[in-house]
Amino acid sequence: MVQSHFPGAISNKDLVTKTVNLLSSKGYDGQNTLLATSLCCDELARQLEDDFNGIYGNNFNLGGLAGFPFAGNTGFGAMSAHIPDDGYCLTVYGPHVGVAADGTVGKVERSGIDLIDTCCGSAVAASNYVDSITNGGRSVTMQIQTFTDFQQNAVQELILPHGKRLADADIDGKRMVELPYALYDSQNMLLSEIVKGGSTGIKRGLALLGGVQINTGPDTPDYFVPLRFDYMNYRGDVIDDLLPALTGSDSDDDSDDDEE
Ligand SMILES: [Zn+2]
Numbered sequence: 001m002v003q004s005h006f007p008g009a010i011s012n013k014d015l016v017t018k019t020v021n022l023l024s025s026k027g028y029d030g031q032n033t034l035l036a037t038s039l040c041c042d043e044l045a046r047q048l049e050d051d052f053n054g055i056y057g058n059n060f061n062l063g064g065l066a067g068f069p070f071a072g073n074t075g076f077g078a079m080s081a082h083i084p085d086d087g088y089c090l091t092v093y094g095p096h097v098g099v100a101a102d103g104t105v106g107k108v109e110r111s112g113i114d115l116i117d118t119c120c121g122s123a124v125a126a127s128n129y130v131d132s133i134t135n136g137g138r139s140v141t142m143q144i145q146t147f148t149d150f151q152q153n154a155v156q157e158l159i160l161p162h163g164k165r166l167a168d169a170d171i172d173g174k175r176m177v178e179l180p181y182a183l184y185d186s187q188n189m190l191l192s193e194i195v196k197g198g199s200t201g202i203k204r205g206l207a208l209l210g211g212v213q214i215n216t217g218p219d220t221p222d223y224f225v226p227l228r229f230d231y232m233n234y235r236g237d238v239i240d241d242l243l244p245a246l247t248g249s250d251s252d253d254d255s256d257d258d259e260e
Helices: 012-024 043-056 072-081 121-134 147-171 175-197 243-247
Strands: 033-038 059-061 088-093 096-098 107-110 113-118 205-215 223-233 238-241
Touching: 012 043, 012 088, 012 223, 012 243, 033 043, 043 059, 043 088, 043 096, 043 205, 059 072, 072 175, 088 175, 096 175, 113 121, 121 147, 121 175, 147 175, 175 205, 175 223, 223 243
Parallel strands: 033 059, 033 088, 088 205, 096 205
Antiparallel strands: 107 113, 205 223, 223 238
């Protein structure tokens, strides 16, 4: 059911196994690697961290609401300074989305709570905000200076450029499927900028694993749709695209020789 909504989704278990194998061929191990994440505040987003923590230890958290890398340039700089000497970093990032047991996208069952509520709540609230502007005539509010809720105000600001894309998906009833992909595009752009700005702090290598995290109910596994798996050298140049090896789509290789 998850894969019918999100083609290419693989279980967290498969994701971790394949990622760890691919990175070990680059020299990554449990001792020389720092795990960094940019995932939502939601406790459901911790599962993916936990699955990688078992291999690489505690993670440096770059993320905030909806998964945006709110720790920014300063957070990335601090994180890269914590990479072991002559060691590596794996950064896992992206938005998350719930899929309920009945197949509803954008909602999920939570342990101890009867109400099957929105997931990601921050993203859905931002989506409603954009919808009220594109369809309801509400005007854009710049409340970024309101420090009691500045992350959510930023999420709403950052999703604004995707108003048309989300409205188009609405026509087919797929707004909640499109929403995490729209968020991913914004987050990927931001994180790429942050990495570029901090690339001199990269030690031996940096792997960026980006995608959409899919949370299901308490008794079923979580999934991940990998959208980017780049390996960068100490200068921040992408020297290997590991995504085909991760997703298994390189079985028909040699048809095109990719060079980075
Ligand atoms: Zn969330």
